[in-house]
Amino acid sequence: MASDKVTVSFSCKGCGTRLSWLDDAIDSTKISCSNCGKYFGTYLDLRNAAMDATKAEIESRMEDILKRR
Numbered sequence: 001m002a003s004d005k006v007t008v009s010f011s012c013k014g015c016g017t018r019l020s021w022l023d024d025a026i027d028s029t030k031i032s033c034s035n036c037g038k039y040f041g042t043y044l045d046l047r048n049a050a051m052d053a054t055k056a057e058i059e060s061r062m063e064d065i066l067k068r069r
């Protein structure tokens with residue numbers, strides 16, 4: 001089911017550019033906006049944020065499922 005897929009992406013709060021980084025980024029790699037240069041934190045910070053967002057998404061879906069019963 002395609003709806004089971006959880007995707008998390010980050011956009012720059014300043015200019016809206018989608019943040020991206022190299023595949024070989026490590027935890028201490030610093031991520032900043034490629035357009036305006038705003039600093040967002042390290043790859044580890046973003047990974048943790050993505051993890052939290054994913055958990056929140058899963059929890060809200062679980063609630064939806066439980067409500068339907």
Ligand SMILES: [Zn+2]
Nearest residue numbers: 012015033036
């Ligand atoms: Zn930006």
